[in-house]
Amino acid sequence: MAKFGLPKESLLRKPREFAQVYRNGRRLKGAGFSLVYLTNGLSSNRLGISVHRMLRGAVRRNRIKRIIREVFRRHRDLFPPSSDIVFTVGPYFKLNSTGSVRKAVAGLAVQKQIELT
Numbered sequence: 001m002a003k004f005g006l007p008k009e010s011l012l013r014k015p016r017e018f019a020q021v022y023r024n025g026r027r028l029k030g031a032g033f034s035l036v037y038l039t040n041g042l043s044s045n046r047l048g049i050s051v052h053r054m055l056r057g058a059v060r061r062n063r064i065k066r067i068i069r070e071v072f073r074r075h076r077d078l079f080p081p082s083s084d085i086v087f088t089v090g091p092y093f094k095l096n097s098t099g100s101v102r103k104a105v106a107g108l109a110v111q112k113q114i115e116l117t
Contacts, residue, residue, distance in 0.1 A: 006073045012048030012084055021048065021086045030108045032093035037083040045083045047072045054091035063096070064089055071101045078105050 012018055025038035040046065049068050051061045068087050072079065079085050095101045 006069055010046055012046050018048050021084045028108050030104050032090050034088045036086045037080045040084045045079055048086040051089045052091045067098050067101050070098050
């Protein structure tokens with residue numbers, strides 16, 4: 001049976017990796033979220049997720065993280081290529097399905113196409 005998960009090599013996991021992206025990356029702001037990205041020199045992009053604690057309930061925060069990972073796994077073409085990407089979720093994030101997150105990221109990518117290249 002084929003594995004459809006996201007490999008750990010595709011994720012940012014260390015605090016220094018997040019700090020480097022925050023410090024040197026470019027920001028794109030959406031409704032209740034922002035994408036911070038930095039070219040990483042690798043052949044693929046990597047994802048990090050930061051969810052604000054004011055989103056009450058660990059179940060809700062973890063659901064948001066699962067949705068974002070799934071959108072990243074299935075629609076990598078929406079994200080900047082060969083980059084480390086931190087998806088930062090604020091306390092007013094309202095998107096609760098993969099389709100709505102995908103549309104929000106796609107809208108942001110289309111709106112800011114000049115910045116992604």
